[in-house]
Amino acid sequence: MTIYDIAKKCNVSIATVSRVLNGSGRVSAKTSEKVLAVIKEQDYNPNPFARGLGLNSMKMIGVLCADVADTFYAKAVSLIENALRQKDLDVVLCCTGPNNGKNAKYLRYLTKKHVDAIIIIGTPLSSRSDIAELKKISSGIPIITINSDYHLPSAFSIVCDEREGIRMIIRKLAEKNCRSILYLYDTLTYSGRKKIVGYQAGIEELSLDDTPALTQKIPCTLEAAENIVKKLIDDNVFFDAIVTSEDLLAVAAQRAALKNGKVVPIIGCNNSILAECSTPALTSLDNRLENLCTTAVHTVTQLISEKSSPVPSKTVFSAQLAERESFVFSDKK
Amino acid sequence: MTIYDIAKKCNVSIATVSRVLNGSGRVSAKTSEKVLAVIKEQDYNPNPFARGLGLNSMKMIGVLCADVADTFYAKAVSLIENALRQKDLDVVLCCTGPNNGKNAKYLRYLTKKHVDAIIIIGTPLSSRSDIAELKKISSGIPIITINSDYHLPSAFSIVCDEREGIRMIIRKLAEKNCRSILYLYDTLTYSGRKKIVGYQAGIEELSLDDTPALTQKIPCTLEAAENIVKKLIDDNVFFDAIVTSEDLLAVAAQRAALKNGKVVPIIGCNNSILAECSTPALTSLDNRLENLCTTAVHTVTQLISEKSSPVPSKTVFSAQLAERESFVFSDKK
DNA sequence: TTGTAGGCGTTATCAT
DNA sequence: ATGATAACGCCTACAA
Numbered sequence: 299m300t301i302y303d304i305a306k307k308c309n310v311s312i313a314t315v316s317r318v319l320n321g322s323g324r325v326s327a328k329t330s331e332k333v334l335a336v337i338k339e340q341d342y343n344p345n346p347f348a349r350g351l352g353l354n355s356m357k358m359i360g361v362l363c364a365d366v367a368d369t370f371y372a373k374a375v376s377l378i379e380n381a382l383r384q385k386d387l388d389v390v391l392c393c394t395g396p397n398n399g400k401n402a403k404y405l406r407y408l409t410k411k412h413v414d415a416i417i418i419i420g421t422p423l424s425s426r427s428d429i430a431e432l433k434k435i436s437s438g439i440p441i442i443t444i445n446s447d448y449h450l451p452s453a454f455s456i457v458c459d460e461r462e463g464i465r466m467i468i469r470k471l472a473e474k475n476c477r478s479i480l481y482l483y484d485t486l487t488y489s490g491r492k493k494i495v496g497y498q499a500g501i502e503e504l505s506l507d508d509t510p511a512l513t514q515k516i517p518c519t520l521e522a523a524e525n526i527v528k529k530l531i532d533d534n535v536f537f538d539a540i541v542t543s544e545d546l547l548a549v550a551a552q553r554a555a556l557k558n559g560k561v562v563p564i565i566g567c568n569n570s571i572l573a574e575c576s577t578p579a580l581t582s583l584d585n586r587l588e589n590l591c592t593t594a595v596h597t598v599t600q601l602i603s604e605k606s607s608p609v610p611s612k613t614v615f616s617a618q619l620a621e622r623e624s625f626v627f628s629d630k631k
Numbered sequence: 632m633t634i635y636d637i638a639k640k641c642n643v644s645i646a647t648v649s650r651v652l653n654g655s656g657r658v659s660a661k662t663s664e665k666v667l668a669v670i671k672e673q674d675y676n677p678n679p680f681a682r683g684l685g686l687n688s689m690k691m692i693g694v695l696c697a698d699v700a701d702t703f704y705a706k707a708v709s710l711i712e713n714a715l716r717q718k719d720l721d722v723v724l725c726c727t728g729p730n731n732g733k734n735a736k737y738l739r740y741l742t743k744k745h746v747d748a749i750i751i752i753g754t755p756l757s758s759r760s761d762i763a764e765l766k767k768i769s770s771g772i773p774i775i776t777i778n779s780d781y782h783l784p785s786a787f788s789i790v791c792d793e794r795e796g797i798r799m800i801i802r803k804l805a806e807k808n809c810r811s812i813l814y815l816y817d818t819l820t821y822s823g824r825k826k827i828v829g830y831q832a833g834i835e836e837l838s839l840d841d842t843p844a845l846t847q848k849i850p851c852t853l854e855a856a857e858n859i860v861k862k863l864i865d866d867n868v869f870f871d872a873i874v875t876s877e878d879l880l881a882v883a884a885q886r887a888a889l890k891n892g893k894v895v896p897i898i899g900c901n902n903s904i905l906a907e908c909s910t911p912a913l914t915s916l917d918n919r920l921e922n923l924c925t926t927a928v929h930t931v932t933q934l935i936s937e938k939s940s941p942v943p944s945k946t947v948f949s950a951q952l953a954e955r956e957s958f959v960f961s962d963k964k
Numbered sequence: 965t966t967g968t969a970g971g972c973g974t975t976a977t978c979a980t
Numbered sequence: 981a982t983g984a985t986a987a988c989g990c991c992t993a994c995a996a
Binding site: 343346348351356358361365366372373375376379383388389390391395407412520546552556571572575576577 | 676678679680681683684687689691694698699700701702705706708709710712713716721722723724725726728740742743744745853879882885886889904905907908909910
């Protein structure tokens with residue numbers, strides 16, 4: 299079933315069918331009606347490849363992230379997919395796996411499919427060569443990054459100010475008389491760096507305990523977080539609050555702390571379902587994923603539409619604290 | 632940069648370039664070498680739309696599910712995407728949101744993009760009209776379903792036998808002298824029905840307590856599960872174990888039970904990260920998602936390759952129990 | 965308002 | 981081994 303078949307059945311030319319299909323050009327109500335009827339009757343769909351060939355677009359957006367199985371990326375992809383679909387845009391999903399500095403090929407998978415734009419969530423790219431590839435690509439199609447910043451003149455960056463978010467948390471903890479705040483983190487991605495800088499800034503400005511042992515880099519697993527907290531307690535390293543770069547770490551830290559009879563405020567990051575599922579429920583830094591994603595999609599639609607109003611090359615949202623039980627515990631002794 | 636440009640630079644015809652590009656037909660080593668060199672030098676990529684038009688395929692697979700933000704679907708999509716990419720297939724992701732009986736349109740979004748096959752995870756479709764649409768589509772392109780069964784002659788179904796899984800759990804609990812097993816579930820999807828049937832079968836075969844109050848249908852939220860458990864305890868409804876259709880419900884049930892001083896074995900379903908994050912860690916029924924997904928992808932690749940060996944229309948895996956702390960509690964009094 | 969014809973970039977079938 | 985050329989199905993000037 300092609301446009302020719304429809305045209306024949308309607309006794310019109312393919313141009314007319316194409317016009318009613320795209321609402322372009324004037325077509326008499328009568329013919330339009332008839333064509334529409336036949337199209338529906340025949341359940342005709344224009345061939346997307348042919349259309350893509352002519353228009354040089356199939357209205358598909360590449361979405362790149364490390365792994366959708368991760369709750370944070372999953373939420374982001376979900377939000378983005380929904381928003382894009384409302385704009386009649388499809389999502390081609392591409393997961394790189396761990397960032398090993400050799401992820402440029404995933405970028406190429408997307409460009410080979412001629413997507414109209416690429417949204418990158420987090421930091422799946424980092425090596426010099428990966429970023430060189432990204433830069434090259436960004437001259438051809440719009441690149442929108444969420445919570446990372448590759449400093450490309452041609453890319454659009456949308457971030458949450460997690461640095462100030464963590465700093466605010468440190469302040470609030472200090473108000474509750476916490477002075478030895480343990481910080482657990484896993485990676486130094488863009489987001490990861492911002493957070494630790496926020497932590498350090500908070501510690502410094504309030505002259506809190508800056509013992510090196512209070513800053514611990516560990517793998518992002520329950521086991522690692524449990525072990526380190528237990529170890530610190532065993533080693534008599536004093537701390538009166540815990541902040542983590544990921545909810546997952548906070549879950550495990552809380553578990554280990556409680557198991558060892560240590561009741562301190564614990565605060566995670568990302569405000570994910572994990573924070574809610576932990577008992578007591580975890581207070582968590584909300585990085586405004588909804589806002590980041592809707593802004594990203596809005597940016598995409600602006601960039602790929604001809605009559606686009608200018609869009610900012612960088613957008614920043616403030617982080618918010620989602621308070622739950624684990625912070626109520628700050629009435630500790 | 633088109634195939635014409637490459638041909639010109641090489642002083643050959645586009646046919647020759649096409650041949651070296653696809654490894655079809657004989658080309659002298661010399662020309663092949665030169666063409667390859669120019670292709671690399673020019674960073675040339677064949678236009679996927681043009682190729683799609685000719686081949687009637689762009690090697691894209693549609694993946695349909697209710698919501699990737701859900702940990703179960705997220706894991707599934709992640710596994711599928713990885714496996715498909717290894718086969719040089721791309722994923723077009725499509726999330727329907729809650730199953731309201733009007734999700735056929737999402738199926739159409741995918742077919743409009745001319746995907747080579749559709750993998751459906753769970754039960755995003757259910758109404759008569761949705762399934763009619765699915766049936767129609769299934770005559771045109773391969774449909775592979777994971778953990779659901781639409782009984783379409785032309786579709787391929789891959790499921791986990793959760794019925795027997797739950798039944799086994801009931802048996803194990805009975806061995807530990809549990810006789811009043813509370814079952815919390817949310818929806819009666821294909822998977823949901825199988826599970827409750829397994830529960831009922833177990834209760835019946837062992838003549839356990841079948842009080843209606845021990846089977847509770849609730850929304851899939853932490854709050855709902857907490858409330859119902861608290862209410863049952865307040866109402867003096869006796870139970871000595873809890874089984875839930877989802878890990879999320881088990882998390883909340885465990886929280887409510889412990890809060891009310893009730894220590895009973897609790898077992899969830901899906902063996903998700905939530906089960907691990909709960910404290911104590913939850914024993915959970917593992918529905919073999921890895922196997923389901925790899926089988927789905929294998930089925931897809933078989934179906935879309937011309938020289939395909941026959942594939943079974945239905946594949947069944949057995950469920951497994953992932954034992955954790957919440958089952959250790961079965962040494963209760 | 966409608967029709968004609970050229971172009972989009974491949975692949976594949978013929979010749980040569 | 982290589983080249984010319986016809987599809988593939990659509991969009992869109994340009995003509996009528």
